[in-house]
Amino acid sequence: MCIVPPTQQIASAYAVHLGRYGAVQRLARQRRVSRQRLYREAATVLTALDHTAQRQHTAALQQRIATLETRVAQLEGQLAQAIILDAHKQAEFAAVGQAEGVSLPDLHTLLRVLLGEQTPPPRVAKLGRWTQAEGARAAALLAVVDEQTGPRVQCAVIDEVYVKQPVLMAVEPDSLCWVSGRQVETLSGQAWTAELSRLPQLEQVVRDAGSCLGKGVADLNQQRHQRGQEPVADQLDHFHVLREGGRGVGRAERAAQRAQVALAKAEADRTRRQWRGLRAIGVSNRIRALRIKADLTLAVWIERDAAWQRAKAAVQLFTPEGELNTRARAEAELAEVLPQLPEAEFAAVKGLLGRPQVLTYLDEVQRKLQALPVPAEIREAAVQQEGLKRRPELLRGDSPAAAARRALLLVCAVVLAKAEGVGTLAVEGVRAIVRGSWRASSLVECVNSVVRMQQARHRKMSQGLLDLKRLYWNSQPFRTGRRKKHSPYQLLGGAMAGGSALVGSPPVDAGTPAPGTVHPQRGRMRKCPR
Numbered sequence: 001m002c003i004v005p006p007t008q009q010i011a012s013a014y015a016v017h018l019g020r021y022g023a024v025q026r027l028a029r030q031r032r033v034s035r036q037r038l039y040r041e042a043a044t045v046l047t048a049l050d051h052t053a054q055r056q057h058t059a060a061l062q063q064r065i066a067t068l069e070t071r072v073a074q075l076e077g078q079l080a081q082a083i084i085l086d087a088h089k090q091a092e093f094a095a096v097g098q099a100e101g102v103s104l105p106d107l108h109t110l111l112r113v114l115l116g117e118q119t120p121p122p123r124v125a126k127l128g129r130w131t132q133a134e135g136a137r138a139a140a141l142l143a144v145v146d147e148q149t150g151p152r153v154q155c156a157v158i159d160e161v162y163v164k165q166p167v168l169m170a171v172e173p174d175s176l177c178w179v180s181g182r183q184v185e186t187l188s189g190q191a192w193t194a195e196l197s198r199l200p201q202l203e204q205v206v207r208d209a210g211s212c213l214g215k216g217v218a219d220l221n222q223q224r225h226q227r228g229q230e231p232v233a234d235q236l237d238h239f240h241v242l243r244e245g246g247r248g249v250g251r252a253e254r255a256a257q258r259a260q261v262a263l264a265k266a267e268a269d270r271t272r273r274q275w276r277g278l279r280a281i282g283v284s285n286r287i288r289a290l291r292i293k294a295d296l297t298l299a300v301w302i303e304r305d306a307a308w309q310r311a312k313a314a315v316q317l318f319t320p321e322g323e324l325n326t327r328a329r330a331e332a333e334l335a336e337v338l339p340q341l342p343e344a345e346f347a348a349v350k351g352l353l354g355r356p357q358v359l360t361y362l363d364e365v366q367r368k369l370q371a372l373p374v375p376a377e378i379r380e381a382a383v384q385q386e387g388l389k390r391r392p393e394l395l396r397g398d399s400p401a402a403a404a405r406r407a408l409l410l411v412c413a414v415v416l417a418k419a420e421g422v423g424t425l426a427v428e429g430v431r432a433i434v435r436g437s438w439r440a441s442s443l444v445e446c447v448n449s450v451v452r453m454q455q456a457r458h459r460k461m462s463q464g465l466l467d468l469k470r471l472y473w474n475s476q477p478f479r480t481g482r483r484k485k486h487s488p489y490q491l492l493g494g495a496m497a498g499g500s501a502l503v504g505s506p507p508v509d510a511g512t513p514a515p516g517t518v519h520p521q522r523g524r525m526r527k528c529p530r
Contacts, residue, residue, distance in 0.1 A: 156180075157440075
């Protein structure tokens with residue numbers, strides 16, 4: 001079989017595709033072959049040079065490479081977000097869950113979902129041991145942190161919460177830092193005195209009317225007097241007092257509403273009788289009596305509400321006229337308005353409002369204002385401006401009084417602007433003092449709810465769990481409000497101002513972990529929903 005050399009095939013392809021006119025015929029005569037043979041050889045060369053199948057194979061490989069690269073990028077992204085649920089991470093999960101108030105059985109169920117069917121979750125008992133170990137570690141850490149945060153507390157809101165044993169709760173109101181949460185065997189004034197003694201720079205205490213709380217503050221002030229120190233200002237809570245007074249007014253309101261409903265029903269009954277042609281003499285007499293009763297109860301409600309509104313305004317920091325309140329003015333107003341309230345329904349409220357501790361915060365505000373390093377006239381202008389800004393309703397309208405107050409606000413602004421730096425210092429100082437005039441112990445109830453949530457789940461509470469929850473609370477940044485993105489420790493300026501704490505790390509051994517053997521670099525605190 002004759003095989004044409006590659007050079008001749010290439011020459012045939014050149015003559016067919018690139019040669020001049022007549023090149024194919026000349027080459028055929030030269031080689032003594034037909035022109036069709038030259039055309040077939042040229043086609044063979046083109047087919048050999050085309051590589052279509054090879055290009056298709058190469059394109060398929062490139063497409064597969066691109067698909068695999070995309071898949072690798074997806075897997076790397078998933079791996080960056082993946083969490084290795086080893087023993088350390090499971091212990092962190094348990095500790096944070098307990099700090100949030102989640103029960104151990106619920107944590108066991110959630111871990112079963114995370115780990116899947118192939119890996120059994122730790123038993124509830126093991127989760128409890130991990131949490132107990134972390135609680136012991138939190139107690140050791142809090143002992144160090146409290147030494148630095150305690151001297152920074154100048155005002156404390158205190159209360160008791162009852163679990164299996166009483167718990168002494170103290171919160172710094174400006175930062176909402178949970179500064180104390182200690183279980184005691186018996187509740188007494190001595191226990192509160194010892195607890196408050198841990199706050200050496202304490203200037204004011206806000207509390208409710210509990211007897212142990214009052215005795216503890218009194219004993220603390222007695223000890224301070226013996227050491228030659230300034231006493232702690234004892235502020236009685238306003239929240240519970242005003243709420244109880246509102247209940248008294250609410251009872252009068254409901255009585256008036258019931259009388260009005262009864263009158264409306266009687267009038268409807270008379271209308272129905274008249275429409276049917278029946279006698280309505282008895283009904284008319286009953287309506288007359290019900291109308292007298294309705295008018296009387298309505299008058300009682302209006303009178304009590306007006307008196308109670310005056311009593312509420314008497315204990316506010318700024319009077320309804322926008323002026324800074326004082327103890328003398330508040331006591332005079334209360335002495336005038338309290339006798340107007342009935343003793344039967346307002347006895348407890350009147351007794352509480354008659355205590356001098358109710359108005360302690362007014363004395364503290366006056367003392368702090370006098371200590372501002374600014375001239376008296378500049379300070380008074382800043383106070384007057386702050387009072388009018390807090391009562392914007394006094395500036396509205398076309399009345400001469402509203403116009404005079406707007407002019408007074410303008411004069412205060414001019415005086416403060418001319419004072420330049422001193423005026424700015426006075427405005428900022430007055431605003432800080434007014435905002436820091438705490439008079440309600442309801443702030444501590446926010447933290448009490450954290451303890452009650454755990455108590456409702458387990459019906460018991462250990463000191464280690466309290467320490468764990470306190471460390472967790474103080475380390476978490478708030479999500480909303482003026483404290484947003486700052487933790488209580490950050491706001492208080494304590495040792496852990498970074499806003500994080502270590503939580504949940506068991507020993508590597510899968511057996512029973514010993515307290516204090518947790519890994520020191522595991523577990524950042526997560527955000528707490530507030």
